[in-house]
Amino acid sequence: METKHSNMKFQILFFLLLLACVHHSVAQGSYENCCLKYAHVKRNLNKFIVSFREQKTDGGCNIPAVVLKLRNSREICVDPRVKWVNQLIQKRSEDNTSKM
Structure with a gap:
């Protein structure tokens, strides 16, 4: 049970990190x-x-x-x-x- 929780936490953390990277690259393209x-x-x-x-x-x-x-x-x-x-x-x- 503990490994499922830690695996899910890792997936959520990975997803948030990936989302932050994508947002940063899109935001850079929006500069004038x-x-x-x-x-x-x-x-x-x-x-x-x-x-x-x-x-x-x-x-x-x-x-x-x-x-x-x-x-x-x-x-x-x-x-x-x-x-x-x-x-x-x-x-x-x-x-x-x-x-x-």
């Missing part, structure tokens, strides 16, 4: 699309940029970045501390507020 590194852009891409979004370091993203969406639907991650990136954000933000 984050920039992992910056692209080194040598020229200003203003004429190719359709939109941009800012990536904060909260949630699953580890680095602050500006994600530029280009005309060809490509997305490029750039460093928000670069001078032309800051100017782009400022200009686009001013344009958006003046349209309202």
Whole structure:
């Protein structure tokens, strides 16, 4: 009788451990699309940029970045501390507020 109990405890423990592992692997796939590194852009891409979004370091993203969406639907991650990136954000933000 004791071996049935210990065998059942082991099966329950194994099932819970397996469930925890599956949950962890599924949860990792649910993180948003984050920039992992910056692209080194040598020229200003203003004429190719359709939109941009800012990536904060909260949630699953580890680095602050500006994600530029280009005309060809490509997305490029750039460093928000670069001078032309800051100017782009400022200009686009001013344009958006003046349209309202």
